[in-house]
Amino acid sequence: MTDKKTDEQLIAEFQGGQEQAFVKLVDRYKDRLINFVYRFLNDMTDAEDLVQETFLKVYKNKHAYREIAKFSTWIYTIAGNLARSELRKRKRRKTFTMSQLSFDDNEFTPVDPGKDTEGIVFNTYAGEEIMKAIKELAEPFKTIIILRDIQELSYEDISTILDIPMGTVKSRVNRARLKLQETLSYLRE
Amino acid sequence: MQNNECIYISEQFTKYQDNSLSSEIRARIDAHLTVCSPCHQLYQDLNKMLDQLHKLPPVSSNQDFTSNLLHHIKAINQEPFWYKIYASSYTRIAGSAIAAGLIVALGMNIWIDPISPRSPQGQRNFSGEQKAQTHPTEAITSQLDSLQGSGADTLELNNSTINSKGSSLQLVSGTK
Ligand SMILES: [Zn+2]
Numbered sequence: 001m002t003d004k005k006t007d008e009q010l011i012a013e014f015q016g017g018q019e020q021a022f023v024k025l026v027d028r029y030k031d032r033l034i035n036f037v038y039r040f041l042n043d044m045t046d047a048e049d050l051v052q053e054t055f056l057k058v059y060k061n062k063h064a065y066r067e068i069a070k071f072s073t074w075i076y077t078i079a080g081n082l083a084r085s086e087l088r089k090r091k092r093r094k095t096f097t098m099s100q101l102s103f104d105d106n107e108f109t110p111v112d113p114g115k116d117t118e119g120i121v122f123n124t125y126a127g128e129e130i131m132k133a134i135k136e137l138a139e140p141f142k143t144i145i146i147l148r149d150i151q152e153l154s155y156e157d158i159s160t161i162l163d164i165p166m167g168t169v170k171s172r173v174n175r176a177r178l179k180l181q182e183t184l185s186y187l188r189e
Numbered sequence: 190m191q192n193n194e195c196i197y198i199s200e201q202f203t204k205y206q207d208n209s210l211s212s213e214i215r216a217r218i219d220a221h222l223t224v225c226s227p228c229h230q231l232y233q234d235l236n237k238m239l240d241q242l243h244k245l246p247p248v249s250s251n252q253d254f255t256s257n258l259l260h261h262i263k264a265i266n267q268e269p270f271w272y273k274i275y276a277s278s279y280t281r282i283a284g285s286a287i288a289a290g291l292i293v294a295l296g297m298n299i300w301i302d303p304i305s306p307r308s309p310q311g312q313r314n315f316s317g318e319q320k321a322q323t324h325p326t327e328a329i330t331s332q333l334d335s336l337q338g339s340g341a342d343t344l345e346l347n348n349s350t351i352n353s354k355g356s357s358l359q360l361v362s363g364t365k
Pocket of ligand 1: 192194195196198221225227228229
């Protein structure tokens with residue numbers, strides 16, 4: 001039996017106390033969100049943990065959702081914020097580790113960019129290569145490529161999720177694609 | 190990139206692909222792409238790249254994802270209220286700092302004056318905090334009692350390995 005209820009109907013039911021509606025939303029969104037977060041973190045275990053955390057936030061803060069926004073953009077915003085803050089944490093940890101290394105051992109050990117792309121076997125070399133290139137992108141470009149070109153969300157939804165004007169979304173998509181193309185050429189050299 | 194015209198053209202690529210440009214600008218790009226091979230090459234590379242992005246193999250969640258999440262929620266709901274406060278990392282750090290402070294203060298107190306309490310005001314504050322903590326616990330306990338009676342909050346899992354039918358998930362959030 002297929003459930004024709006909209007996301008907004010389900011969250012309203014959950015807000016009204018029907019927990020079964022929450023489970024339906026989890027089933028609808030878990031894979032989409034894992035695909036989204038995985039492209040940020042390049043690690044399946046971390047991606048699953050972060051998506052679990054996203055749903056826990058939805059569960060605990062269900063009344064924070066207002067019907068003026070689409071449920072999808074709301075949950076993407078939560079997951080996106082968590083993913084970006086995790087990336088920032090990693091960056092700080094990496095900086096700390098490197099400064100310690102150079103101090104203790106007088107040695108600089110760069111991190112292999114492809115090192116933690118584990119947990120998934122790519123069908124093609126191209127897939128692996130493009131993931132490496134995405135990883136090299138600055139955070140705003142990475143976010144926009146994932147949302148637009150991997151998740152294939154509309155400009156309007158991206159504008160809501162990132163809270164930036166639609167014109168900015170479009171120009172950022174263009175710049176991000178050019179940047180990604182440049183990174184790919186650089187990696188191929 | 191060759192010149193300003195090339196830069197302008199490359200800035201329009203996304204709109205060109207989306208077909209959202211005016212016919213004049215579209216014609217200008219078409220014309221440029223036929224005469225400028227670097228831009229033509231770049232446009233082709235971008236299209237190939239987009240194709241690769243769209244074809245990235247999707248990843249999917251662990252089959253236990255939903256049941257793990259529901260177990261997690263259930264565990265949180267069953268934790269005593271004081272543990273929920275303790276479990277939040279900020280509170281834990283603050284709690285450790287306060288505990289360390291109390292130990293030091295207590296040590297100092299015993300060392301300096303082992304009999305008389307040094308600060309009756311501080312004691313009053315401490316007991317006041319304790320009282321404030323017990324109040325929401327009572328509120329949540331009574332809310333959970335009332336929720337347990339309603340069938341609407343019973344959670345059944347469809348396609349997960351655990352069978353939680355009959356066990357009820359209780360709401361943490363008390364705000365309505
Ligand atoms: Zn050109």
